[in-house]
Amino acid sequence: MEKRLIYLDNNSTTPTDPRVVDTMLPYFFQHHGNAASRSHPFGWVAEEAVDYAREQVASLLDVDSKEIIFTSGATESDNLALKGVFEMYSRKGNHIITTKTEHKAVLDSCTRIEKMGGEVTYLDVKEDGLVDLAELEAAIKPTTILVSIMWANNETGVIQDMKAIGQICEKHGVLLMSDATQAVGKIPVHPKEVGVHLLAFTAHKMYGPKGVGALYVCRKNPRVKVTAQMDGGGHERGMRSGTLNVPGIVGFGKAAEIAKNEMAQDAERLSRLRDRLEIALRGNLEEVYINGNTEHRMPHVTNLSFKHVEGEGLMMTFNQNIAVSSGSACTSASLEPSYVLVALGLGDDLAHSSIRFSLGRFTSEEDVDFAVQAITAGVNHMRDLSPIWEMYKEGIDVNSIVWESH
Amino acid sequence: MAYSDKVLEHFKHPRNVGTLDKNNKNVGTGLVGAPECGDVMRLQIEVDPATQTIVDAKFKTFGCGSAIASSSLATEWIKGKTIDEAVTINNMDIVEELALPPVKIHCSVLAEDAIKGAIKDYREKNGLTVDAEQVVATV
Numbered sequence: 001m002e003k004r005l006i007y008l009d010n011n012s013t014t015p016t017d018p019r020v021v022d023t024m025l026p027y028f029f030q031h032h033g034n035a036a037s038r039s040h041p042f043g044w045v046a047e048e049a050v051d052y053a054r055e056q057v058a059s060l061l062d063v064d065s066k067e068i069i070f071t072s073g074a075t076e077s078d079n080l081a082l083k084g085v086f087e088m089y090s091r092k093g094n095h096i097i098t099t100k101t102e103h104k105a106v107l108d109s110c111t112r113i114e115k116m117g118g119e120v121t122y123l124d125v126k127e128d129g130l131v132d133l134a135e136l137e138a139a140i141k142p143t144t145i146l147v148s149i150m151w152a153n154n155e156t157g158v159i160q161d162m163k164a165i166g167q168i169c170e171k172h173g174v175l176l177m178s179d180a181t182q183a184v185g186k187i188p189v190h191p192k193e194v195g196v197h198l199l200a201f202t203a204h205k206m207y208g209p210k211g212v213g214a215l216y217v218c219r220k221n222p223r224v225k226v227t228a229q230m231d232g233g234g235h236e237r238g239m240r241s242g243t244l245n246v247p248g249i250v251g252f253g254k255a256a257e258i259a260k261n262e263m264a265q266d267a268e269r270l271s272r273l274r275d276r277l278e279i280a281l282r283g284n285l286e287e288v289y290i291n292g293n294t295e296h297r298m299p300h301v302t303n304l305s306f307k308h309v310e311g312e313g314l315m316m317t318f319n320q321n322i323a324v325s326s327g328s329a330c331t332s333a334s335l336e337p338s339y340v341l342v343a344l345g346l347g348d349d350l351a352h353s354s355i356r357f358s359l360g361r362f363t364s365e366e367d368v369d370f371a372v373q374a375i376t377a378g379v380n381h382m383r384d385l386s387p388i389w390e391m392y393k394e395g396i397d398v399n400s401i402v403w404e405s406h
Numbered sequence: 407m408a409y410s411d412k413v414l415e416h417f418k419h420p421r422n423v424g425t426l427d428k429n430n431k432n433v434g435t436g437l438v439g440a441p442e443c444g445d446v447m448r449l450q451i452e453v454d455p456a457t458q459t460i461v462d463a464k465f466k467t468f469g470c471g472s473a474i475a476s477s478s479l480a481t482e483w484i485k486g487k488t489i490d491e492a493v494t495i496n497n498m499d500i501v502e503e504l505a506l507p508p509v510k511i512h513c514s515v516l517a518e519d520a521i522k523g524a525i526k527d528y529r530e531k532n533g534l535t536v537d538a539e540q541v542v543a544t545v
Contacts, residue, residue, distance in 0.1 A: 296481055313469055339486035385467060386446075386468040387437070387447070387467065
C-alpha cells in the first residue's frame, strides 16, 4: 500500500488551522502578560486580546460577549454547567434530565450529582438517535431544575431538535443546557434562538488549540448563574477562577471567526465528501449499515457498521494509513461496545462492527478515495477470516446459534 | 494501542485460515466466544485416527487483531501434535509468545478453549472417553 496518512477522526480532535497558530504565536513571548494584571501594559495587551477573542466567540453563537466563560475545555464546561446549576438551584429542586447518549463528561457529572443527593433521569433515545420529545416532557416534574441534551452526538453526528426541546423547557420553566462540542463551528448554533441557557463547547474540535473551551451562560431572560467549581482569584465573573490561557483564547477567537466565515462552504463540501465515502463503501461491500438518523446529521460524520467484522480488527488492517475510530471496545477491560450505539438499539454485534468516520476542513477528495480502497480491502480481508460471515453466506442464521458467552 | 510485532505478523499473514469438513469423522470443531462479546473463534482439527496426531488445523476468527493472532498461532502449534499433547496448551503460553497486554488475555483464553473444544468434539464423535481430570481443566 502506498504510504499515506489520512486523518478521518476529526470528531476526536481537529488539526489547529495554521491561521489560528499564526494568531496565537505573539502571545507566548512578545505579549506574555497576565490578562488579570491591571497595572501595566503587559496585562492591558493580554486583556485586550482576551476581550477581542471573547467577542469573536460570542459572535459565532450570536450572544453577548459577557455570556462567554472561558474554561479549559468542554469537559470542564460540562462539569461547571451541571454541578454549578445543581448547587446554585438546590433550593428550587434537585432533578436533572439527560439522555443515555451524552458524552461521558455529562454522564459522569450526573453520576457525581446523584452522589451529592441529586436525582437524574436518563432518557432513552429512539432508534435514529433522536430524543422522544413526548418522553422528555413527561419526565419533567416540579423538582426538575435542568435538562441537559447534547446538540450533536460525537459518535453518530445525529443533531437533536434543540428548538423543540427548548420550547418544552420554556413551557415548564426549566433551564436547558447543551453540550454542543461537536456542533459549534460546523453548523449554525445560536442558543438564544432556540432557548438554550447554558452551552458547552471547545476550541480543539473547531480547528482551534487544545486546552481551551467555553461555557455560554445566559445573562438575560432568565439570568442564569452557576456556582463556581474552582476556587481562586474570581476570574470570569467569579464563575471560573484561574489565570486565563491567553494564547489559547486568542486562538479560540480566531478559530471562531474563521468558522463563522467558512462554515457554510465547509459544510457543503464535507457533506459531499461524506456522501461520496458512504456511497462508495456501500457500493463496494454488502451488509454495510449507517447508524443514526441520516437527515438530522452533522455534515462531516458517518458511523457505519460492517456486519460480521469486528471494528478494532478491521481498523488494524488500515490504521498505518488511516485514522478513524471504532465503537468496538475491545481495548477496554469491560469488553462492552459503544453505549451510544447500544442506546440506539443496535445489537452488540453491529455495535462491535462499527467505525466512525469524521471528515474535516483539511480532508480532500483523494483522501476519501484512498480510504474507500483501503477500507474495502480491509473489510474483505476480515470477512475472509470471519466464521460468522461464512455462516451468513451459507444461509445460517447467526442469531439462532446459542453462543457460550464469556 | 501498539501491537507486538508477532501479533502484527500473524494478523497480516494469518496461518491456516479456512474450513475443514465438519461432517468428516476425523474432524473436530471448536466454536467459542459470541458476537455480542466481539470475539468468535472457530478452530478445526483433522486427526489421524491411527496415531491420534493432528494432521491439519484451520481457523476462522471474528475479533480484534490479538484474537486473530492467538488463533493463528494456536493452529500453528497444534499441527503435528497428538491430541493429548495439544490439550495441554495453556493460554499463558500464547500470552507470552505474542506479548499480549493484560486487556487482551481473554483472546488467549478463547484460543485455548477453541483447541479444547475441537479436541472434545473429535473425541465425542469417535466415542473416545475423556478422563475426568481434563474435563476439570477445561472448565
